[in-house]
Amino acid sequence: MRKLFALxxxxxxxxxxxxxxxxxxxxxxxxxxxxHTSIDNISWIxxxxxxxxxxxxxxxxxxxxxxxxKMLFVIGLLGFSISSLIxxxxxxxxxxVIFRVLQGMSAAIIVxxxxxxxxxxxxxxxxxxxxxxxxxxGGLAAAIGxxxxxxxxxxxxxxxxxxxxxxxxxxxxLFVFFFIQESYDLTSSRKIDWPxxxxxxxxxxxxxxxxxxxxxxxxxxATMSFLFIIxxxxxxxxIIIEKKSENPMLPLHLFRYKEFSFANLALFFxxxxxxxxxxxxxxxxxxxxxxxxxxxxxxxxxxxxxxxxVTAIMTPIAAKRGSIAIGCIGMIAFLIxxxxxxxxxxxxxxxxxxxxxxxxxxGTGCTLAPFTTTxxxxxxxxxxxxxxxxxxxxxxxxxxxxxxxxxxxxxxxLSIEKEKVNKEAEKIIYESNQTSLQKEKMLRELKLxxxxxxxMKDASENNKFYKQIQVKYKHAVINSFNQxxxxxxxxxxxxxxxxxxxxxMKRRDKDxxxxxxxxxxx
Numbered sequence: 001m002r003k004l005f006a007l008x009x010x011x012x013x014x015x016x017x018x019x020x021x022x023x024x025x026x027x028x029x030x031x032x033x034x035x036h037t038s039i040d041n042i043s044w045i046x047x048x049x050x051x052x053x054x055x056x057x058x059x060x061x062x063x064x065x066x067x068x069x070k071m072l073f074v075i076g077l078l079g080f081s082i083s084s085l086i087x088x089x090x091x092x093x094x095x096x097v098i099f100r101v102l103q104g105m106s107a108a109i110i111v112x113x114x115x116x117x118x119x120x121x122x123x124x125x126x127x128x129x130x131x132x133x134x135x136x137x138g139g140l141a142a143a144i145g146x147x148x149x150x151x152x153x154x155x156x157x158x159x160x161x162x163x164x165x166x167x168x169x170x171x172x173x174l175f176v177f178f179f180i181q182e183s184y185d186l187t188s189s190r191k192i193d194w195p196x197x198x199x200x201x202x203x204x205x206x207x208x209x210x211x212x213x214x215x216x217x218x219x220x221x222a223t224m225s226f227l228f229i230i231x232x233x234x235x236x237x238x239i240i241i242e243k244k245s246e247n248p249m250l251p252l253h254l255f256r257y258k259e260f261s262f263a264n265l266a267l268f269f270x271x272x273x274x275x276x277x278x279x280x281x282x283x284x285x286x287x288x289x290x291x292x293x294x295x296x297x298x299x300x301x302x303x304x305x306x307x308x309x310v311t312a313i314m315t316p317i318a319a320k321r322g323s324i325a326i327g328c329i330g331m332i333a334f335l336i337x338x339x340x341x342x343x344x345x346x347x348x349x350x351x352x353x354x355x356x357x358x359x360x361x362x363g364t365g366c367t368l369a370p371f372t373t374t375x376x377x378x379x380x381x382x383x384x385x386x387x388x389x390x391x392x393x394x395x396x397x398x399x400x401x402x403x404x405x406x407x408x409x410x411x412x413x414l415s416i417e418k419e420k421v422n423k424e425a426e427k428i429i430y431e432s433n434q435t436s437l438q439k440e441k442m443l444r445e446l447k448l449x450x451x452x453x454x455x456m457k458d459a460s461e462n463n464k465f466y467k468q469i470q471v472k473y474k475h476a477v478i479n480s481f482n483q484x485x486x487x488x489x490x491x492x493x494x495x496x497x498x499x500x501x502x503x504x505m506k507r508r509d510k511d512x513x514x515x516x517x518x519x520x521x522x
């Protein structure tokens with residue numbers, strides 16, 4: 001029973017930290033009204049959390065290994081609960097952003113520490129089961145965030161996306177105090193690697209901050225390029241420092257474990273590609289289909305439910321036999337889903353979206369948790385905390401890169417498709433029987449079309465020409481999303497290719513061992 005309560009404490013803390021990375025996204029419009037600010041500003045309620053989370057992950061895992069995982073987990077839970085409460089009571093926009101950053105820092109402590117604490121609850125042969133449970137709930141939290149946020153915002157208020165964490169956090173704290181024992185990485189020195197911490201955190205901060213700026217309307221390309229350069233220099237310095245350090249924050253020899261390296265590479269690509277379904281598709285449902293955020297979130301939650309079931313089945317198998325074959329199945333599922341979502345039309349029903357999302361759920365369940373489990377279990381047990389933090393960085397940075405790249409692709413496709421419609425409409429106007437004045441008026445009104453379907457409704461509501469253009473614009477927008485899904489599918493091809501390379505290298509190593517063994521016998 002003690003282990004069951006301990007597992008509940010770890011899973012619930014882990015679940016909350018992952019959940020809060022996206023539960024607020026659907027509540028942002030309401031927050032914009034409450035604080036009377038712009039959409040650009042309000043995005044920092046989500047961005048502040050993600051920047052702090054990624055920046056602090058590696059540092060938190062290292063300090064936990066050195067000074068006590070239970071102690072750091074308690075600090076993380078306490079910080080997360082208090083910051084959640086204050087976020088709910090925030091009376092100003094800036095106050096909310098500050099405490100969202102503190103929430104992100106607290107989550108960065110919880111996430112990498114939960115896995116090693118969980119692995120210590122059971123013998124080695126059952127560690128795959130623990131990884132499966134945590135992976136299933138982590139996948140559920142990542143996918144169910146928007147729908148749960150929509151329900152809380154719709155039925156109560158946006159404040160409750162934060163208040164919901166408080167009772168769970170308090171209960172988890174109690175269980176941690178009474179049912180979890182302290183643990184350390186006994187191979188780690190207590191000496192803090194300050195140069196490594198500074199360069200790694202600065203490199204991650206500038207990288208994530210630059211990626212967030214990519215698709216902003218007021219982006220300064222000189223500043224963004226400067227941030228990428230600074231990030232690159234920081235990472236180069238970090239690698240040099242860690243190679244020379246006697247007590248490195250991130251032991252670089254971990255990347256000599258092929259399964260660890262390839263699992264993290266695959267996590268990066270999956271985190272990047274899955275944004276096609278969690279971000280771009282959610283935007284499609286709300287902006288193109290005109291669905292409410294609550295309805296869109298409910299449809300997307302199908303992915304979470306299927307993913308949770310598949311994760312619980314596949315992760316223990318990956319822990320015993322590796323994640324290559326399972327990962328390949330997941331990548332194929334993602335590729336099929338990308339193709340299917342790349343052929344959407346105006347007459348789709350909710351069910352048409354749901355069964356396609358079920359395929360995405362299979363892909364998610366076969367990749368995220370199995371790859372994370374493989375990465376963590378492929379290194380020595382005492383390094384599981386650092387391994388867990390690297391895996392979460394790979395997935396999270398991949399997701400942020402995915403949003404940046406996919407939005408650029410979508411905007412480019414929208415620009416191309418709308419230009420085609422404009423040229424077609426202009427040709428129809430010029431070839432029509434209208435007078436010169438009427439043609440000029442129609443051309444002026446055509447230039448005022450700035451959104452996907454808006455066509456001067458006040459002046460031309462009953463005009464068949466404008467209705468025809470509206471339909472063409474909607475088809476153009478849908479075609480843009482379709483092409484984005486198809487291009488986004490290429491990301492999964494890269495991931496599949498990396499798995500094939502890993503499979504080839506494992507077979508080669510196996511053949512070499514067989515040859516060497518045969519030679520020794522002779």
